Amino acid sequence: MPNLATGVIAGAVIALLPAVPQGSGTSLRLTLAHPGRQPPAGRTVTLRCDPPGGGHPEAARACAELNGSGGEFAHPPDGRMCTAVRAPVVARAEGRWRGEPVRFRAEYDNDCAMRSRTGTVFAF
Template sequence: MPHLAARALAGTALAAGAFTGAALPGTASAEPAAASAQPAPGTSLRLTLTYPGRNTSGTRSVTLQCAPTGGSHPSAARACAELAASHGAIDRSPDGRICLAVYAPVVARAEGRLRGAPVSFRTRYGNDCVMRSRTGSVFDF
């Protein structure tokens, strides 16, 4: 009979651990590491500029990573700060700079993950100045 009581108590303790998600001493947990141990979702983008109106091959690409900041973008820290300030918006209201009305089209593309979410951005601008007035440092390479 004493073994029966011990088994009942052990069974109750195991059931309580299952409801709380806690592992009992000496038992292996089937749960993966806590979600807080995983890094926060960051930004990892492939940025490409294409100039369709030019006779030469005018495609340039860089990578941009935020949290942690890195990649081949020449102003990665500034671009990441601007993306954070705009809550992840790549294209936003013009910044007020004066751009000439010269038509020299540029296509800006961003593919990858932005703040942890998949992103596929593609917009055609009339020229580099207009593009930079709307995207800041993100496409300034």
């Protein structure tokens, strides 16, 4: 009977493990660039999920938003009011989302418009 009990326990442990293959984590290099600013301004952070971490100041929230969108970086505007001031910002993401390679690049009129479309992911 000890072998049966060991097998049952091992099966239960395996069944409780996440159904995500090894090496399928999320690690993204997020970059913001402001073309036209003198000197050119830019920032880069790393966002990791499962568990949330990296250099992103709100990693847990950004990961939750990405999980909720199925890994989509941009969504319809969230309804916030933004000025019409043109101060372009380019948002980029490169890396892996749940083990799959991803690349994203979008240009927005200003930081407010970008955050309205990308939430917390590019809020750093």
